[in-house]
Amino acid sequence: MGAMTTKRRRRLLAKAGVWVGLLLGAGFAALPIFWMLVSSFKPNAKIFATPPRIIEEGSSWAAYISIFHDSEKIRFFINSYFVALSVTALTLIVAILAAYAFSRFEFPGKRILNVLVISVQAVPPITLLIPFFGLMVTLRLYNTYQGLILTYMVFTLPYAIIMLTGYFNTLPRELDEAAKVDGTSSLGALWRVLVPISVPGIVSVGIYTFMIAWNEYLFALTLTRTNDMRTVPIGIQLLMGQHSYEWNEMMAMSVLGSIPVVLLFIFFQRYFIGGMTAGSVKN
Structure with a gap:
């Protein structure tokens, strides 16, 4: 019983490690895409503001409107x-x-x-x-x-x-x-x-x-x-x-x-x- 329990724990830890690795990889790959999306709504002058914010004051659809016009x-x-x-x-x-x-x-x-x-x-x-x-x-x-x-x-x-x-x-x-x-x-x-x-x-x-x-x-x-x-x-x-x-x-x-x-x-x-x-x- 003890050996089986140890094997199960190892399998669960291995699966957990795989999932954590996949989530970290997915987050790393998705971060630039997410930042591209949120930056498209920011005023041009605040793209590189520090500290960076997801939503800046003055965010709008202005860039998209400019493109479609x-x-x-x-x-x-x-x-x-x-x-x-x-x-x-x-x-x-x-x-x-x-x-x-x-x-x-x-x-x-x-x-x-x-x-x-x-x-x-x-x-x-x-x-x-x-x-x-x-x-x-x-x-x-x-x-x-x-x-x-x-x-x-x-x-x-x-x-x-x-x-x-x-x-x-x-x-x-x-x-x-x-x-x-x-x-x-x-x-x-x-x-x-x-x-x-x-x-x-x-x-x-x-x-x-x-x-x-x-x-x-x-x-x-x-x-x-x-x-x-x-x-x-x-x-x-x-x-x-x-x-x-x-x-x-x-x-x-x-x-x-x-x-x-x-x-x-x-x-x-x-x-x-x-x-x-x-x-x-x-x-």
Whole structure:
């Protein structure tokens, strides 16, 4: 009895230690987000007041009102939504077709293409910044939506193809064969059978792709010139003036810029977790 009691205490202490560690980690991760939120309501002059307070005198919605009444800042959000949604849609369409081909067919050069896809994913994006700038200028896509969308797809497609190929590999080939017996073509089997049951994998890849396109800063800064083409990350940076920073508006834009990704995780968390894990296991 004494030995069992000791083991139980050790297990309880171990569980308590894990929970304490998780809570401390969650608090450490959430603190900057919380401070960003409360700072967005403070007057700009009191952002760095000491001692720091959660609620300062004069706190208001002024920073948010200023953003929603500024057509230029609204344009930053419109640009980000348009580019991110376009990249996500196009990446999923191309990746689904490519992943289906890699998963279900044998063709010359398949292994080389697989290596090429993985190699592109392994290249640091910053090393391609200057080549992409020259390419977009040559193709007259500099400072255009098309230039940003095509550039982002170079970095989102390899991951999407790899993940969806792994996911399709977990699905039995009998599903395709049964659909073909009923007179459906290969593309019909893909869109009518495989895609509907691959929703978790597709959603997880879509969320990741949207996050990459929504948060990207370096290429958005390099490949755009005018404010009417800038995205939210660049819009936040533009609030850093030569002599003063609009800290409260920067925090407010950061909060507004975080909302789409947070909502995606809230509503699609189940699919995201299932999709990320399913593609790593092969039946």
